[in-house]
Every structure is written in structure tokens, then in C-alpha cells.
Amino acid sequence: MNSILEVRGVTKRFGGLVAVSDVSFSLAEGEILGLIGPNGAGKTTLFNIVNGVYKADQGTITFSGRDITGHSPDKVVHLGVARTHQIVKPLNDLTLLDNVTVGACFGREYLDLKAARAAAAEVLQQVGLGNRAHMMARSLTIAGKKRLEVARALAAQPKLLLLDEVLAGLNPTEIALMIELVRKIRDSGVSVFMIEHLMQAIMSLSDRIVVLNLGRKLAEGRPDEVVHNPDVVEAYLGFPDIVDKLTRTD
Amino acid sequence: MILRRPFFWLVLLASALFVFIPLRSNNVLLREDLILVAVAIILASNLNLMIGYTGYVNFGNIIFFGLGGYVGLYLATVRGWNLMLAAVVAGVAVSLFALLFGLAILRLRGAYFALATIGVLEAVQAFVSNFNPWGRATGMYVSFSAYQPLGGAMRALWITYYLIIAVMALSLILSLAIKNSKFGLGLFAIREDEDAAVVLGVNATVYKAIIYSVSAFLPAIAGTLMFYKNGMIDPSIAFELTLSIEAIVMLMLGGQGTVMGAALGGGLYETLRSYLLTSPKLSSFHLVIAGGLLLLVVLFAPGGLIGWLYRLAPRARKVIE
Ligand SMILES: Nc1ncnc2c1ncn2[C@@H]1O[C@H](COP(=O)(O)OP(=O)(O)OP(=O)(O)O)[C@@H](O)[C@H]1O
Ligand SMILES: [Mg+2]
Numbered sequence: 238m239n240s241i242l243e244v245r246g247v248t249k250r251f252g253g254l255v256a257v258s259d260v261s262f263s264l265a266e267g268e269i270l271g272l273i274g275p276n277g278a279g280k281t282t283l284f285n286i287v288n289g290v291y292k293a294d295q296g297t298i299t300f301s302g303r304d305i306t307g308h309s310p311d312k313v314v315h316l317g318v319a320r321t322h323q324i325v326k327p328l329n330d331l332t333l334l335d336n337v338t339v340g341a342c343f344g345r346e347y348l349d350l351k352a353a354r355a356a357a358a359e360v361l362q363q364v365g366l367g368n369r370a371h372m373m374a375r376s377l378t379i380a381g382k383k384r385l386e387v388a389r390a391l392a393a394q395p396k397l398l399l400l401d402e403v404l405a406g407l408n409p410t411e412i413a414l415m416i417e418l419v420r421k422i423r424d425s426g427v428s429v430f431m432i433e434h435l436m437q438a439i440m441s442l443s444d445r446i447v448v449l450n451l452g453r454k455l456a457e458g459r460p461d462e463v464v465h466n467p468d469v470v471e472a473y474l475g476f477p478d479i480v481d482k483l484t485r486t487d
Numbered sequence: 488m489i490l491r492r493p494f495f496w497l498v499l500l501a502s503a504l505f506v507f508i509p510l511r512s513n514n515v516l517l518r519e520d521l522i523l524v525a526v527a528i529i530l531a532s533n534l535n536l537m538i539g540y541t542g543y544v545n546f547g548n549i550i551f552f553g554l555g556g557y558v559g560l561y562l563a564t565v566r567g568w569n570l571m572l573a574a575v576v577a578g579v580a581v582s583l584f585a586l587l588f589g590l591a592i593l594r595l596r597g598a599y600f601a602l603a604t605i606g607v608l609e610a611v612q613a614f615v616s617n618f619n620p621w622g623r624a625t626g627m628y629v630s631f632s633a634y635q636p637l638g639g640a641m642r643a644l645w646i647t648y649y650l651i652i653a654v655m656a657l658s659l660i661l662s663l664a665i666k667n668s669k670f671g672l673g674l675f676a677i678r679e680d681e682d683a684a685v686v687l688g689v690n691a692t693v694y695k696a697i698i699y700s701v702s703a704f705l706p707a708i709a710g711t712l713m714f715y716k717n718g719m720i721d722p723s724i725a726f727e728l729t730l731s732i733e734a735i736v737m738l739m740l741g742g743q744g745t746v747m748g749a750a751l752g753g754g755l756y757e758t759l760r761s762y763l764l765t766s767p768k769l770s771s772f773h774l775v776i777a778g779g780l781l782l783l784v785v786l787f788a789p790g791g792l793i794g795w796l797y798r799l800a801p802r803a804r805k806v807i808e
Contacts, residue, residue, distance in 0.1 A: 311689060315688060320686060322686075326680050327680075328679035328684075339689070342688075343688030349669060393688065
């Protein structure tokens with residue numbers, strides 16, 4: 238299979254702290270790749286490097302065969318990599334429709350305003366916010382804001398979608414809906430790279446999983462392989478029920 | 488299409504009234520009042536492009552007006568250019584200047600940007616005060632004969648008045664057009680959350696520099712016209728920090744981020760200011776009152792008059808832009 242994303246030897250330091258340390262992996266086209274690891278493992282930092290928010294101190298990022306190391310985020314999204322934020326960043330005083338229209342206007346297709354509005358309305362339907370299109374983003378609940386993040390990223394019509402903890406803070410019904418949405422996105426031909434703390438969800442969604450700990454890649458493989466990896470089990474020590482959690486698939 | 492917006496026609500109607508009312512009654516005093524109102528609206532609505540649309544507070548906004556005055560007056564009087572050509576060239580020159588400065592200082596955000604704009608204002612004033620071709624601290628005068636090409640001073644005053652009203656109409660239409668464009672949406676995204684905007688694909692660096700430059704164009708043209716009409720310019724009146732701040736008060740009062748708010752705020756504030764300045768008891772207090780007004784607005788109606796109206800009647804958003 239062709240890989241759509243290649244991360245090679247990426248390191249990122251913040252002062253003395255090495256947040257990401259010599260990490261390499263690749264993501265195949267059409268795949269859902271999970272990224273897990275304890276708090277502070279460097280997952281979000283890795284996303285920030287892939288989409289250009291941070292510059293890596295070392296290493297390269299290749300997307301669709303093209304070196305995008307050090308590209309600014311706006312360039313990266315034009316090329317087809319969109320993302321959501323773990324700490325949501327709604328454009329508060331704009332309507333949901335305008336929020337998503339921004340994604341459509343400045344995303345991969347660079348649509349004009351009219352086409353972008355139409356596309357945005359469709360995406361809002363898709364994530365279940367269609368009936369709130371004219372509300373201000375600030376008035377959404379946290380679950381709504383997470384969905385808005387997904388909608389904006391989707392509106393960019395990406396080839397690769399980076400999802401940073403889109404399930405956190407949602408109730409079980411919302412989680413089920415979101416999981417279904419992620420599957421649909423993948424089935425429509427978009428590759429997905431997702432960070433998630435909810436183990437059952439990530440285990441059942443991902444084709445493969447990368448595990449980070451203290452900035453290093455600890456393991457990589459199919460969900461069942463990763464779960465039985467002794468290094469992974471050890472990294473999660475202190476969470477006594479973790480093996481149990483990891484192995485329960487539903 | 489902008490032609491389908493009711494607000495577009497409202498702007499044209501209001502501008503037509505500005506033209507015809509003083510003309511019909513040949514009322515020169517009214518014309519002089521209205522010209523100040525028009526300049527206030529021009530300054531407020533172009534400042535709105537930065538503050539209201541993009542979220543960057545420009546304390547140095549008055550330099551566009553002042554520099555436009557200098558460049559235009561120099562071309563029109565010393566060089567003997569046609570007034571309109573001089574004004575447009577002044578607009579282009581000041582916009583280019585703003586583009587260069589914008590690329591340099593717009594990397595700063597929030598309070599740091601605001602401080603840098605004050606620095607730019609001071610630097611420009613210091614430069615012009617020492618610039619020989621522009622008369623250093625004494626400035627430049629428009630000799631009586633310079634009004635001849637327009638058919639004498641009396642006619643020249645009317646002509647500059649019409650031109651300023653035209654610039655006012657253009658300012659409002661520009662604001663309206665940007666508000667309803669993809670470019671405008673990108674600016675709004677920057678205002679709401681610049682990091683998010685960039686992640687969504689907005690090239691914030693370029694957008695900010697362009698809007699900073701665009702916001703300089705019409706005020707610079709208005710500067711040429713206004714100082715030509717007044718017959719003189721010097722650094723202290725061309726680059727007065729107080730005027731910059733008053734433009735911010737106008738915008739906040741009317742409602743930043745809306746076209747109507749800038750117009751309303753400019754009109755109301757200027758009317759109030761003229762009243763205060765001509766009242767013997769209150770003339771020395773007008774800045775105190777402006778400051779108090781700003782405080783009240785920021786504390787109790789951060790969206791200004793239009794924001795308040797939007798809250799009372801959310802549907803108003805559709806008509807009053
Ligand atoms: N901008 C920054 N400046 C300094 N340190 C940072 C910065 N961003 C992240 N860090 C640090 O880098 C480390 C990795 O953070 P990161 O946010 O990538 O973790 P994470 O795996 O996403 O954690 P979580 O599961 O809590 O979201 C942490 O120690 C964090 O404090
Ligand atoms: Mg994180």
C-alpha cells in the first residue's frame with residue numbers, strides 16, 4: 238500500500254524538555270492510524286509538527302510523496318492535511334456556518350464564497366449540526382464545539398485528517414455518533430490519524446496504533462499486537478486496569 | 488452581489504443627501520459641519536477594517552490621513568499637479584508605505600502591535616518635522632493661486648467637499664464589499680482566533696498586511712482633500728495622537744465590526760464634538776467627555792450602538808451590516 242504520510246526521525250525540544258524524540262512511522266492511504274500514550278507523551282506536539290504549527294528540530298515529514306517539513310499550517314491544509322484541536326478553537330463571534338465556510342474557503346479546494354457556503358451547509362448536516370447553522374459558535378456546548386472542529390476540518394476536503402481527542406468530554410451517545418462519523422469519513426476515502434484516550438474506541442476504530450511515551454515511540458502495530466506488548470503495559474503501570482481496558486473490545 | 492444589499496443603496500442615498508442639502512440652500516456653515524462628519528466617517532470606517540474586522544488596534548491610524556495630506560499637498564502645490572491625481576497618487580503612496588510597515592509590525596499581536604503603531608506615529612511625525620521639502624515643523628501652505636485650476640477658492644471648497652463625500656461613500660462601500668467577501672471572512676477568522684485561522688488555511692501574514700494597506704488608501708486621499716481645503720498642513724495637526732484615539736472612540740461608540748456602526752459612531756461623535764468645542768463652558772472638556780464615553784461603551788456596551796441593536800433585534804443583522 239502507498240503511504241500518504243511519512244514521519245522520519247522527528248525530534249522537538251521545548252527548552253530542556255524533549256517533547257518528541259526521534260519518532261518515525263508511516264500512515265498508509267485509506268488507513269485509520271491511532272496514536273495513544275499517557276498525558277504529556279508528545280501526541281499533540283507530533284500533530285503540531287505534522288501540520289506545521291511547530292517546526293521540528295530534526296527529521297522530515299513527507300505527505301503524498303512531497304516533503305512538507307517546515308511548511309506553514311495554511312500551506313499544509315492547501316495540500317490536503319486538515320486537523321482538529323484538542324483544546325477547541327471556535328471562531329466565537331461567527332456563526333457555525335461561517336466557521337465551517339472558513340474551512341471550505343481556505344482548504345484544499347480553495348472554494349469561492351458561494352460554493353464554500355453550500356459545502357459548509359452540507360458538512361454541518363453530516364456532523365449533525367445542520368439545524369444550528371446560524372447560531373454563534375460561542376453558544377455551543379463542548380460536545381458541539383468538538384463537532385464543529387471536525388466539521389471545519391472536513392470542509393477543507395482533506396486527504397488526511399488529524400483528529401486530536403474528538404471523543405473526550407462527549408457522552409456515550411455522542412461518542413457512538415462520532416465513531417460512526419469517523420468510519421464514514423474513512424470510507425469516503427480520507428486517511429485518518431487520530432489521538433484518543435478512550436481505549437475501547439481507538440482499539441475498535443484503528444487499523445494500526447502507534448504508542449508514544451515520554452516523546453519516544455514505544456510500539457507500533459495492530460491493536461491486538463500493541464495491547465500485548467510488554468513495553469506498553471509497563472508504560473501504563475499506575476493505571477492498574479489498563480490491560481483490562483485495552484483488551485476489552487466493546 | 489453587493490448591488491442587492493439594501494445597505495448599499497442606503498449609503499448612496501445618504502451620500503446624495505450630503506451633497507444636495509447644503510447645495511440647495513447654499514449653506515456654507517452646514518457644509519463645513521458636514522465635511523467634518525464625512526471625514527470622521529472616513530476615518531472610523533477605514534479604521535474598522537483593522538479593529539473591527541481583523542482585531543488589530545491601530546493607534547497610529549491618523550498617520551494615513553496626515554501623510555496623505557503631505558504627499559498630496561506637495562504634489563498639488565509644489566509640483567502643480569491636478570488635485571484629483573495628486574490625491575490618488577497620495578493614496579497609492581501611503582498604501583505602499585503601509586504595506587511595508589505592515590509586514591514589519593503585524594508580526595506583533597495584541598498590546599505589542601498597538602504599542603508599535605504609536606511608535607510608528609511618533610517616528611513619522613519626527614521624520615516629517617525634519618524633512619526639508621515638506622517645510623519641516625512649519626509645514627506647507629496652499630497659496631491662493633493654487634485654487635485657480637478649480638475656478639477660484641469658493642468653487643474649490645465646494646469641489647473638495649463633493650470629493651470628500653465621494654470618498655466617504657467609497658469608504659462605506661469598501662467596508663461593505665469586504666464584509667461580504669471571502670477576503671473579509673478570512674479577516675474575521677483572524678480576528679476571532681488567529682492561530683485557528685492559520686490552521687484553517689488563512690495566510691494571516693499576507694491578509695493582515697493587505698488590510699493594513701487597504702485601510703490607509705481612502706484616509707490618505709481624504710487627507711489630501713481636507714488639508715488642501717484648509718489651505719495648510721503642519722506636523723502637529725497632521726499627526727495628532729488625539730485624533731487617532733478619537734477615531735477609536737467613534738468606532739467603539741457606533742459598534743466595531745459593522746459598517747453602519749462606523750458610520751453612526753463617526754457621525755454622532757463628530758456632532759457631539761462640534762457642539763462641545765463651540766460651547767464656551769465645555770470646550771476644554773471634550774477629551775474628558777470622549778474618554779468617559781469610551782469607558783462607558785467598553786464597560787456596558789462593548790458592541791457599541793449597533794451591537795446593542797443586534798441584541799435587541801437579532802434580525803437587524805440581516806439589514807444593518
Ligand atoms: N508550546 C510548548 N511549550 C513548552 N512545552 C510544551 C509546549 N507544548 C507542549 N509542551 C510540553 O511537551 C510535552 C508534550 O505535550 P503534548 O501536549 O504533546 O502531550 P500530549 O501527549 O498531547 O498530552 P495530552 O494527552 O495531555 O494531551 C508536555 O510535557 C508539554 O508540557
Ligand atoms: Mg494532547
